[in-house]
Amino acid sequence: MSDDAPSPLLQVAMPALLRHARHTYGAAMRAALAERGYDDIPGNGLYVIGALALGEAPLSQIIRELRVSKQAAGQLVDALVLRGYLDRQIDPEDRRRLTVTLTERGRAAADTQIAAREAIDATLAERLDAEKLHHAREVLATLIEIGREADTG
Numbered sequence: 001m002s003d004d005a006p007s008p009l010l011q012v013a014m015p016a017l018l019r020h021a022r023h024t025y026g027a028a029m030r031a032a033l034a035e036r037g038y039d040d041i042p043g044n045g046l047y048v049i050g051a052l053a054l055g056e057a058p059l060s061q062i063i064r065e066l067r068v069s070k071q072a073a074g075q076l077v078d079a080l081v082l083r084g085y086l087d088r089q090i091d092p093e094d095r096r097r098l099t100v101t102l103t104e105r106g107r108a109a110a111d112t113q114i115a116a117r118e119a120i121d122a123t124l125a126e127r128l129d130a131e132k133l134h135h136a137r138e139v140l141a142t143l144i145e146i147g148r149e150a151d152t153g
Contacts, residue, residue, distance in 0.1 A: 018143075025120055032116035038109040042079050044068065046113060049085055052102050053110030059100045085109060 009017065029046055033039060041049065044066050051062040063073040077100060080086040085106035091097040102110060124133060 025117060028120050029113045029116040032112050033109060036108075036112050038105075038112060040083050041085065041109065042076055044076055045080050045085065048076065048080060049102065049106055049110050050113050052086075052100070053107065053114065080106070 012020075026046065030039075033041060033046075047066060048059075048062055051057060051065075052059070057065075059077070063070075063077075066073065066076075068076070077086065077088070081088050081100075084103055086100050087103050087106075088098050088100050091099050128136070
């Protein structure tokens with residue numbers, strides 16, 4: 001997009017922009033997953049599989065960030081286990097805890113999801129210079145921080 005022809009989307013409210021931008025990533029991921037036979041991942045399953053693949057947070061935190069009930073979270077994990085994306089085992093060090101990990105199928109789905117995300121990121125990098133992309137990430141990170149402060153404050 002040229003700098004001398006501003007997009008009418010710049011007049012759209014930020015929450016709508018965020019929703020539509022999220023859809024761009026989600027649709028690309030879903031299409032790539034379906035193409036490779038992973039078309040049975042439930043709605044929030046993409047988030048769980050992707051977050052577990054990054055290995056940065058325990059499942060309890062991932063579920064908390066989804067902002068769903070414990071029952072809905074349990075059903076989501078059950079579905080992912082039944083469909084072969086996750087493995088659930090009793091923690092050998094604390095038998096009251098369960099550990100949840102990606103299976104080989106789950107790892108392959110996560111890799112597909114990552115490749116789709118990277119393709120969208122590459123398209124963004126082609127259309128925006130590095131400084132604009134950096135500023136966009138700053139804005140999004142700040143919105144996340146505002147939300148976390150509101151949750152704890």
